[in-house]
Amino acid sequence: MKEQSKEKLTGSIVRQRMEELAPPALAESWDNVGWQVGGDTVEVRAILVSLDVDQEVVEEAARHRATLIVAHHPILFRGLKRIDPTTYQGGMLRRLLCEDISVFAAHTNLDAVRGGVNDALAEVLGLVPTHPLQAVRGAPEGWGFGAVCEMDSVTTEEMVRRVVQALGVAQPRVTRGRGATPQHQRVALLGGSGASMIDDALRAGCTLYITGEVKYHEAQDAARAGLTLIEAGHFHSERPVLRRLVDWLAPLGVPIVESTQVTSPFEADWKEGVG
Structure with a gap:
């Protein structure tokens, strides 16, 4: 241009x-x-x-x-x-x-496009999205809300460290999934409010979900289903x-x-x- x-x-x-x-x-x-x-x-x-x-x-x-x-x-x-x-x-x-x-x-x-909110979040956290958590009807392939990222292996502690360093969050809120593995090979993320896509993260086979914020009862449900959450804050996850x-x-x-x-x-x- x-x-x-x-x-x-x-x-x-x-x-x-x-x-x-x-x-x-x-x-x-x-x-x-x-x-x-x-x-x-x-x-x-x-x-x-x-x-x-x-x-x-x-x-x-x-x-x-x-x-x-x-x-x-x-x-x-x-x-x-x-x-x-x-x-x-x-x-x-x-x-x-x-x-x-x-x-x-x-x-x-801007949440739904490639190169938007979730790709920007993934990039600063050193993650590479493979597909969205939720596709948008009529949008190009690979566009949608949230992202699923696959890797060899990463621990919860390592991802918390990345969130702190890359996003400037003093103390992310962590909810450990019941019986969850300490190593993660499939990570979901969604900038902003992420409670509505907890089920999408579980269906995608993710064991870790990084988002801005979720409510109390949704965090309980995620933990009981074995999904570990890292809440970075709405502002920091979208910035x-x-x-x-x-x-x-x-x-x-x-x-x-x-x-x-x-x-x-x-x-x-x-x-x-x-x-």
Whole structure:
């Protein structure tokens, strides 16, 4: 793709570039991907990429003079009936509009593609995906949610060490499967919330599942089924994709900045920072 630096970059060009990476048709039916604030006609002078959009991220975008935030998580999931600037969300939307900053989101469509969230997570952990945990109907072969990775052998302790070093997690939560082997040759992973694919990991013959987070009872069920879990945290398990987004958008010819904001609500993540 030719760089666009010699002419005005519009939102439509950025949207087309993002849809080439993460086609919106792959998004889950409940999801809200694409433009959240702004649209195809906006002028894009610099881009900030971030997992989330909160008031600190908006401030960061303003400092970098970014007129577009490309985010993983949408800021609008339900139809708005009122914007109250005295609320957190209303104040943030007001700031975005006043600063002339647009927002574009690629969420479950970025989860489902090759080169997306799960490939980025696998790469930093030194794993090589062979196929998805759950295929997406109508998508190219090898695309889907999560990933199954095969290797000669790796211990739970070694994978915990990789999670700590590669993702900057102080203390991943580990749930050891009942009667599980200490050596793993088939590992499942899913960035973000992974409880819904525990059964997929078991059906795939995995003995270790690395994900962002699962709930209490789902972790119990996984352990009883013999599946060991490593929870790296939602924020940390998805953050590796930001570097891929920076690289993907670089040919557009405007400054592309990776957010340094820790948008996780958990205090342990604030203390660790993003490393």
